Amino acid sequence: MQQDWEIKKRAHVCTHTGKEFQKGELFYTLLFREDGGFRREDLCEAAWIAHKDSLSGSGINRPFSFWKSRYQPSAPPAPEPIAKKDSETVLRRLIAQNNPVHTNLIYILALLLERKRLLRAIESEDKDTLVYEYPATGEMFLVRNPHLELDQIPAIQREVADLLAQNL
Numbered sequence: 001m002q003q004d005w006e007i008k009k010r011a012h013v014c015t016h017t018g019k020e021f022q023k024g025e026l027f028y029t030l031l032f033r034e035d036g037g038f039r040r041e042d043l044c045e046a047a048w049i050a051h052k053d054s055l056s057g058s059g060i061n062r063p064f065s066f067w068k069s070r071y072q073p074s075a076p077p078a079p080e081p082i083a084k085k086d087s088e089t090v091l092r093r094l095i096a097q098n099n100p101v102h103t104n105l106i107y108i109l110a111l112l113l114e115r116k117r118l119l120r121a122i123e124s125e126d127k128d129t130l131v132y133e134y135p136a137t138g139e140m141f142l143v144r145n146p147h148l149e150l151d152q153i154p155a156i157q158r159e160v161a162d163l164l165a166q167n168l
Contacts (some may be wrong), residue, residue: 012073014044016051021071030063038064086164087112095141103146104156105163110143112160 010029021027021044028048035144037115041063043051091109094102110132113119119132119141132141148156 008040010069010071011040013040013042014047015041016043016047019044019046023071023073025071026068027071028068031064033064040098087116088118090164093139095143102146104148104152105160106143106148107148108153108156108160110141 011021014027018081021042022098025054026045028043028045030041030043030051032041087109091106091113098119107130110119110130114132115123118136120135122131122133122140128145128147130143130145132143133139134141
């Protein structure tokens with residue numbers, strides 16, 4: 001029988017001392033069985049030395065598993081290639097202009113914002129019109145579906161990127 005357990009991610013500070021781990025520093029991870037799951041403790045070397053004598057016997061303080069690692073700080077999140085607010089602003093402006101020339105741009109921007117979960121698609125019986133809700137305000141956007149061919153999309157994506165770059 002396979003069972004999944006949720007084990008916390010590595011801490012950035014020692015569980016026992018509260019000291020922040022430094023890049024390249026050795027630290028020790030201990031897993032303890034508790035109430036049908038596991039509890040994780042990440043210890044700096046000093047806390048490990050103080051604690052390791054209690055690992056040899058049997059008892060409640062004995063970990064299920066433990067290992068040694070080198071601390072590497074988490075990488076900072078990658079910047080958004082296209083800022084959500086900028087693309088939302090451009091979409092609103094293009095919709096307000098109501099210019100049929102921008103139909104493809106509006107369509108691609110709406111898809112982009114849907115993918116970033118800023119817009120939520122609402123079912124529509126009209127295959128030529130996409131209905132989107134902006135959950136933050138409850139606004140509704142009607143976007144004409146231009147039924148683009150796959151070979152048309154890269155050029156429109158470049159046009160959208162250029163348009164967004166101009167607005168930055």
